[in-house]
Amino acid sequence: MKRRRFLQHSLQAAAAATLAMSPQLSLSLSRRPDYDYILTAEEKPLSILPNTTSPALAFNGEFPAPVIRARQGEKLRVHFTNKLSQETTIHWHGIRLDNAMDGVPYLTQLPVKPGASFDYEFVCPDAGTFWYHPHMHSVEQLGKGLVGALIVEEKNKPAFDADVIVGFKDWRLNKDGSFKTLSEPRHAARAGTLGNVATVNGELLPEIEVPANATVRVRLLNMDNSRQFAISLGEHLGQDNASIIAIDAMPVPNKALDIHQLGVGMRLDLGLHTPADAGVEIPIYDVKGRFYQKVCSLRTTAPIRSTAPPAIPTLPPNPVSEPDVSKAETHRFVFEWAGAMTPVSASGHTHHEFWTINRRAWAGMHSANLPEPLAELELGKSYIFELHNATPHGHPIHLHGLIFKVLSSDKKNITPFFTDTILLEKNERATIAFVADNPGGWMYHCHVIEHMKTGLMGYIRIS
Ligand code: C2O
Ligand code: CU
Ligand code: CU
Known part of the structure; x- marks a missing residue:
């Protein structure tokens, strides 16, 4: 990787300065392949x-x-x-x-x-x-x-003492390191084929260093193909010292972390107050029922200050347009289990269609075959999508190119929030809304990779 931001910025500054004086010179600068x-x-x-x-x-x-x-x-x-x-x-x-x-x-x-x-x-x-x-x-x-x-x-960087990444990715490996089959049809038709080797930032159960007596931003990313996490810090910090500050990059009013469901593709930003002493472990758990499984930990290094750390900063909101729900047009989407196995004769491969959106399974795209969009939306208008997960499995439903607002659910109380992915529990109905302010064809799919590959995918078109 080449990090050339400094170079680029000085070039941009130079280009801006020369633009006024010499068009030829700025042209040659803008052609530089940096x-x-x-x-x-x-x-x-x-x-x-x-x-x-x-x-x-x-x-x-x-x-x-x-x-x-x-x-x-x-x-x-x-x-x-x-x-x-x-x-x-x-x-x-x-x-x-x-x-x-x-x-x-x-x-x-x-x-x-x-x-x-x-x-x-x-x-x-x-x-x-x-x-x-x-x-x-x-x-x-x-x-x-x-x-x-x-x-x-952020344009104006919030004042955290440290900023760490916790990236989840599981692997399907044999003892000798070779890959196991990455997808098993019987799992693709259910919750997805899970990995058997869990890594965080590429390591097995790592300890990630954070300063003691500090305000720390922890960015959790679920980059796995199939696994859903239920993130908790257990009792180790106390709820005052661990806040959710953003969900899928979108800032939320800081609220105490209890257990947060992190479906495939989803992210969670936490603001923490770390303990005052060096060497303290802060485990991060994936909670299954009453079982707290440690996925990694943070470990404090030397304290960054002697007095108590400042309050956990609130992130500035992102410039997302507020949908006008009173004028919005409603579209309904039902996610269903199809359980069909469709042999594709030409290639001899078996193509599985386990899932559908509004009775259609995504058959894949080729240059000669771009399926019809699931919805055609008008640029600039507000839309409500009513989503119904009519399956016995969870689906993190993701929309490209737009940020939508989750308004309600029949399974939980929702404080409306912006996101790019909504995790629908089994049989859940939820309502989302957004302004169709970005033109183009935008994929709309479950992020459990095997689900999107076996039908749970489509796109919308905004024009
Ligand atoms: Cu991470 Cu189509 O998306
Ligand atoms: Cu799914
Ligand atoms: Cu995406």
Whole structure:
């Protein structure tokens, strides 16, 4: 990875300064091929289990993948090269970007062929915790390691003493490090095929250092293909000292963390007050019923101050338009289990269609075949989506290119909040609303990768 932000900024400053004086000079400067990041996707043996290597796929040959940092309201430029032996694209999950940069094959761009490059350039209007991943061959490409954090820094940085990333990703590995089958049909038709080796930032049960007596921002990202986490800090900090400050990058009024469901693709930002002493462990748990399973811990280093830490900052809101619910048009979406196994004769492969949205299973996209959108929306209008999960499994339903507001649910009390992914429990009905203010075709799918691959996917069109 090449981090060239400083260079880029000084060039921009120079370009701005010369623009007034000399058009020719500024033109030559703007042609310079400089990017914030140079990113590759490549095959790379990685040591995930000790004393073994796994034939992983990795961004820039690294896991965790490079953390891409952008600034709110500024352009991010990534020069991407596909060094895999199959086609790919990169999607920037949660960013309300220009449709042409959304990284969806056939819908927004042609696949990036092996050996080819694609320049992603877009402005990030919202600050917060996002991520990036391919949007092709997702079971394999994400499952074998192509997932990474994308942090958009606030225009005015909130005053945290430290800022740490906790990225979840499980792997399906044999003892010798080779990959197990990444998807088993009987699990794809249920909750998804779970990994058997859990990592946080690529390590087994790591301890992540944070300063003592400090206010710390912890960014949790669920970058797994299938696993849903129920995040808790247990009793270790006390509720006054652990607040949820953002959900899926969108700031919320600080509220105490009890147990927070983190479905696939979802993120959670916490603000913590760390204990006053060095060497204290703060475990992070995944809660299943009454069982608290430690997934990693934070460990305090030397205290950063001698007095009590300042209050946990509140994040500034992102510039998301408020939907006008009184004028909004309503669309209904029912997510169902189909349980069909459709043999696709041409390739000889069995294509499974386990799930449907409004009775349609996503059959995949090709250059010659772009299915009809699930809804056609008018640019600038407000919309209400009534969602009904008529299945016995949870589904994190994600919409590209837009941020929507969750208004209500028949399963829980909702304080309306903005997000890019709503986790629908089994049989849940929920209402969301948004302003259709970003034109283009936007994917709309469950983020359990096997669910999207076996039917639970579609797109909407805004024009
Ligand atoms: Cu992380 Cu189609 O999305
Ligand atoms: Cu997305
Ligand atoms: Cu699902």
